[in-house]
Amino acid sequence: MKKILFACDLDNTLIHSYKNKIDGDICIEIYNGNEQSFISARAVKLLKKIAEKILFIPVTTRSIEQYNRINWIEGTTPNFAVVSNGANLLQNGNIDLKWKQDFYKNIRPYENELQRQLKILSQDKNFTICRIVDGCFLFLKGGNDADIKKIAEEIQGGTNLAVEYFGRKIYLFPPKLNKGAALLKLKEIFKPVKIFAAGDSYIDIPMLNFADFAFVHSNLNLNRNNFFEFDSADFLEYCLKII
Numbered sequence: 001m002k003k004i005l006f007a008c009d010l011d012n013t014l015i016h017s018y019k020n021k022i023d024g025d026i027c028i029e030i031y032n033g034n035e036q037s038f039i040s041a042r043a044v045k046l047l048k049k050i051a052e053k054i055l056f057i058p059v060t061t062r063s064i065e066q067y068n069r070i071n072w073i074e075g076t077t078p079n080f081a082v083v084s085n086g087a088n089l090l091q092n093g094n095i096d097l098k099w100k101q102d103f104y105k106n107i108r109p110y111e112n113e114l115q116r117q118l119k120i121l122s123q124d125k126n127f128t129i130c131r132i133v134d135g136c137f138l139f140l141k142g143g144n145d146a147d148i149k150k151i152a153e154e155i156q157g158g159t160n161l162a163v164e165y166f167g168r169k170i171y172l173f174p175p176k177l178n179k180g181a182a183l184l185k186l187k188e189i190f191k192p193v194k195i196f197a198a199g200d201s202y203i204d205i206p207m208l209n210f211a212d213f214a215f216v217h218s219n220l221n222l223n224r225n226n227f228f229e230f231d232s233a234d235f236l237e238y239c240l241k242i243i
Contacts, residue, residue, distance in 0.1 A: 002055040004243055005192035007082075007183050007207055009199040010060045013217065014047075015039045015070075029069050037070070046236035048075040053243055055190060059179050061085040061171065061203060063133045068093065085173060085203070086182030087136040099185065106176040107136045113161055114138050117172055126151060137161075138172035166201045180206025198235050213242065 008014055015028060015037045026044060029037035039047075050056055059082040060067060067083045067090065081090045087107065089099035117138055122130040129141035138161070142148050152165040161172040179199075187195065187210070197204075197211035200219065208214035208227060215235035216227045228238065 002053065003193040004054045004196060005186060005190055005194075006050065006054045006056045006196040006198075006239065007059045007179070007186065007211070008056065008197070009179075009201075009204050009207075010058050010062065010067075010070075011037070012200045013198050013204075014043060014058075026073065028071050028073065030071075031069060039073070040233055043233040043236060044073050044076060046233055046240065048073075049240055050236060051076055051078075054196070054239070055080075055192065057082060057186060059086070059182055059186075059197075059207060064088055064090070064095070082179075082182045082186070084134040084136050085171075086177055086179055086185075087134060089185075102185070103177065103181075104136070106181075107174045110161060110174040111135075113159060114172065114174075117155070117159055117161065121155070136177060137174065140170040140172075142168045142170065144168075164201075164203050166203065171203065178206040179204060180210055183207045183210050196239055198230070213239075215239075 017037055018035055021038045024041050025038040026041060027035045028039050056078055057080045058078055062083055064083050067081055079092055083090060087100065087103045089096040114132055118130065118132055121127060121140060126142050126146040127140045128143055129139065131139055133139050142151065146168065148165050148168055148170060152163050152170050156163040159172065162175050164171045164173065183197065194212045195210065196213045197207050198215035199208055200217035208216060214227045215230050216222055218229040218231050228235065
């Protein structure tokens, strides 16, 4: 068994949207007939090398359906992926029922609150999208004119769910549903000697906090001594140097 576990966020960490595409990038997601997400050729090359030596596991807030849209390049396809912000573990595309059962125990006490917030926020014209993802958290996408920070703070004042925002997106999570809890569960299952983790948003912080080597996108400006900042696929190259 591989001795190092690498828990890696996907969007804006390993892959990026068409808005940030540059020449040479490879499309790995098609949505509604349009090219949606890309990965750099350099990242693919490095990821293939990492997959040979490290247990590479994507840990993402993407839903099951969104994750399954990704067409991994040959030699990079992970055997495992944590999706729904930790609520589900996929093994070769199949849902791990034991994992799901364990995590949904922490979600059930908040089901009524998720439905209550859905009812309230779905009527708010600030949002173009308002939906519950995989039965476990509420996702909101604000319009271009929405003051996301202010709205998120107002929502937090009226709920016992954990509210996180990033760009034009707002998430309402049951308090124990986070990537840190997911990483601890992965550690329990795979018993790695070391853990690497990489992410680009505050949603990733609970996961990064439990890693031996944590890589965080420089856009966050966290300035933590124990976090290595990155701008591109550099963090993959650094991983190969320290294993």
